Amino acid sequence: MASLSSLCSSSPSLNPKQSICKTTLNPSRLKTSLAYPARTLLTTTRTLLTPTRSIARDIPADLSKTNDNLPNKPKQLGLEKDPNSLWNRYVDWLYQHKELGLYLDVSRIGFTDEFVSEMEPRFQKAFKDMEELEKGSIANPDEGRMVGHYWLRNSSLAPKPILKTQIDKALDAVCDFADQVVSGKIKTPDGELFTQILSVGIGGSALGPQFVAEALAPDNPPLKVSNKLLKYANPEYVLFYYPAGIDHQIAQLGPELASTLVIVISKSGGTPETRNGLLEVQKAFREAGLDFAKQGVAITQENSLLDNTARIEGWLARFPMFDWVGGRTSEMSAVGLLPAALQGIDIREMLAGAAVMDEANRTTVLRNNPAALLALCWYWASDGVGSKDMVVLPYKDSLLLFSRYLQQLVMESLGKELDLDGNRVNQGLAVYGNKGSTDQHAYIQQLREGVHNFFATFIEVLRDRPPGHDWELEPGVTCGDYLFGMLQGTRSALYANDRESITVTVQEVTPRSVGALIGLYERAVGIYASLVNINAYHQPGVEAGKKAAGEVLALQKRVLAVLNEASCKEPVEPLTIEEVADRCHAPEDIEMIYKIIAHMAANDRALIAEGSCGSPRSLKVFLGECNVDELYA
Numbered sequence: 001m002a003s004l005s006s007l008c009s010s011s012p013s014l015n016p017k018q019s020i021c022k023t024t025l026n027p028s029r030l031k032t033s034l035a036y037p038a039r040t041l042l043t044t045t046r047t048l049l050t051p052t053r054s055i056a057r058d059i060p061a062d063l064s065k066t067n068d069n070l071p072n073k074p075k076q077l078g079l080e081k082d083p084n085s086l087w088n089r090y091v092d093w094l095y096q097h098k099e100l101g102l103y104l105d106v107s108r109i110g111f112t113d114e115f116v117s118e119m120e121p122r123f124q125k126a127f128k129d130m131e132e133l134e135k136g137s138i139a140n141p142d143e144g145r146m147v148g149h150y151w152l153r154n155s156s157l158a159p160k161p162i163l164k165t166q167i168d169k170a171l172d173a174v175c176d177f178a179d180q181v182v183s184g185k186i187k188t189p190d191g192e193l194f195t196q197i198l199s200v201g202i203g204g205s206a207l208g209p210q211f212v213a214e215a216l217a218p219d220n221p222p223l224k225v226s227n228k229l230l231k232y233a234n235p236e237y238v239l240f241y242y243p244a245g246i247d248h249q250i251a252q253l254g255p256e257l258a259s260t261l262v263i264v265i266s267k268s269g270g271t272p273e274t275r276n277g278l279l280e281v282q283k284a285f286r287e288a289g290l291d292f293a294k295q296g297v298a299i300t301q302e303n304s305l306l307d308n309t310a311r312i313e314g315w316l317a318r319f320p321m322f323d324w325v326g327g328r329t330s331e332m333s334a335v336g337l338l339p340a341a342l343q344g345i346d347i348r349e350m351l352a353g354a355a356v357m358d359e360a361n362r363t364t365v366l367r368n369n370p371a372a373l374l375a376l377c378w379y380w381a382s383d384g385v386g387s388k389d390m391v392v393l394p395y396k397d398s399l400l401l402f403s404r405y406l407q408q409l410v411m412e413s414l415g416k417e418l419d420l421d422g423n424r425v426n427q428g429l430a431v432y433g434n435k436g437s438t439d440q441h442a443y444i445q446q447l448r449e450g451v452h453n454f455f456a457t458f459i460e461v462l463r464d465r466p467p468g469h470d471w472e473l474e475p476g477v478t479c480g481d482y483l484f485g486m487l488q489g490t491r492s493a494l495y496a497n498d499r500e501s502i503t504v505t506v507q508e509v510t511p512r513s514v515g516a517l518i519g520l521y522e523r524a525v526g527i528y529a530s531l532v533n534i535n536a537y538h539q540p541g542v543e544a545g546k547k548a549a550g551e552v553l554a555l556q557k558r559v560l561a562v563l564n565e566a567s568c569k570e571p572v573e574p575l576t577i578e579e580v581a582d583r584c585h586a587p588e589d590i591e592m593i594y595k596i597i598a599h600m601a602a603n604d605r606a607l608i609a610e611g612s613c614g615s616p617r618s619l620k621v622f623l624g625e626c627n628v629d630e631l632y633a
């Protein structure tokens with residue numbers, strides 16, 4: 001990896017107010033001034049379960065067994081509905097982080113005092129686990145790795161000085177590089193300003209940057225900035241190497257390809273989708289007569305395939321990813337920070353928000369620990385076995401991608417077959433949702449009256465518009481009031497039908513509040529994983545899919561070879577699916593062979609001599625041309 005300092009050595013002595021990374025992250029700022037109602041410990045075990053009507057908690061049969069050595073939850077006969085009791089519960093359990101302006105309302109989750117008491121020892125163990133994790137324990141035992149994403153926003157926590165140095169240098173390099181690109185110190189090969197970012201990555205190398213771009217990227221470049229701020233071309237299509245999608249994205253860029261900074265993100269440096277996206281984009285650069293290396297940036301682990309490619313080809317810049325930061329928790333590393341900084345987002349504020357939230361989550365008093373409160377709700381609502389899904393409903397357009405981000409963070413962390421003791425537990429917590437009130441017009445009908453297989457999480461943003469920009473669309477009512485009413489109304493309507501919900505409230509969507517939300521859910525996942533005794537930091541199941549994909553491509557190569565040999569004969573010998581399978585010595589793969597041929601035929605790469613794909617046994621296929629070289633390969 002080129003020394004990161006080289007990126008900083010030429011960093012201009014920019015006027016601080018010009019610098020992208022405005023504020024310095026000062027640990028002393030991490031002191032939190034929590035102000036929340038001094039909670040009276042619940043002395044009376046208020047029964048929240050009123051047998052208003054006997055509805056057995058409908059846990060799907062195949063999940064009726066809870067993990068035997070975990071506290072079983074009392075059957076829920078219906079939630080408390082008395083308004084006064086609910087108000088008391090709301091006030092008693094309301095969590096507020098004054099400095100962050102963040103609230104957490106867990107009152108509409110029906111956990112009992114007894115349950116909380118029963119879970120206390122597990123939470124104390126979870127707090128201990130998180131403390132050890134932050135001290136550098138091998139918290140990812142399956143891969144023998146530390147888990148260090150919390151160090152990214154407070155490098156003084158790093159267990160070794162070298163790690164702190166790496167974190168600080170990487171952050172400075174990101175800031176310096178972004179400053180130089182936005183200020184024009186680094187220009188395109190033809191001396192113009194960069195105007196676009198094209199991000200190539202997938203999973204954790206994309207979902208965080210996309211979420212943050214959607215949440216925080218300014219609508220229009222601030223006028224005082226000398227150049228058109230980098231628009232974040234939606235990298236969706238490039239991410240998933242959908243050929244048509246890539247073509248569409250490149251077509252959308254048009255001549256601006258010449259002023260596009262391509263950021264290729266891959267921790268492993270070898271993910272097929274990302275590698276294919278890169279090759280497709282490099283082809284587009286070649287066809288446009290552009291030198292990709294002068295516009296390419298790599299964010300990957302040192303000496304990965306991608307890192308070596310970028311180094312050898314002399315790309316514009318390379319930034320490190322650390323093996324102790326997982327893809328789904330990498331938003332606070334160069335993965336998320338570089339794209340954000342290039343869009344003029346204050347990344348130090350984002351880091352600060354996460355750091356302050358981290359500090360709040362280090363308390364071992366369950367009721368004062370927001371991440372622990374979330375984990376408590378998840379456990380209660382889904383019986384500690386994922387018996388109910390988490391529906392995420394942000395009532396803010398800019399948080400549209402938050403549920404997609406949480407899908408990976410939660411499901412890839414908690415969706416595990418084995419627990420830490422090797423027991424088969426098939427754990428997990430399904431996440432879905434887009435945004436309220438859009439989703440109210442899509443599937444809230446089922447949530448309100450249909451199968452009771454979920455709990456909701458509302459994300460409330462109190463500020464509707466910047467000061468002075470609001471107006472009343474009818475006397476005394478603004479558009480934001482309607483949205484507020486929809487959120488509260490949906491929450492009430494669900495609860496009236498015994499559908500539980502959590503509400504997370506922030507004042508407004510800012511780098512600091514987004515950083516805090518990310519920190520909140522990262523920690524909640526870690527605590528929950530401890531409660532259910534699983535490793536939240538590896539993803540063995542994904543490898544299985546990758547391996548199977550490789551096998552399909554290997555089989556396709558054999559199919560092509562067999563068809564090529566038959567197509568080089570005089571006359572050409574069209575083959576049936578059975579004949580192809582036989583000549584591939586893979587009769588057991590006949591169905592996959594049929595699918596491969598059907599896909600090739602749909603792309604004019606295999607020709608149908610007889611029959612049709614609708615009746616596989618009627619098919620006879622051959623290749624349009626004979627590749628003699630392949631014959632003897």
Ligand SMILES: O=P(O)(O)OC[C@H]1O[C@H](O)[C@H](O)[C@@H](O)[C@@H]1O
Binds near residue numbers: 205326
């Ligand atoms: O960043 P990469 O190494 O390319 O990996 C991208 C993604 O690949 C897999 O899907 C992993 O399960 C994800 O955790 C990871 O974010």
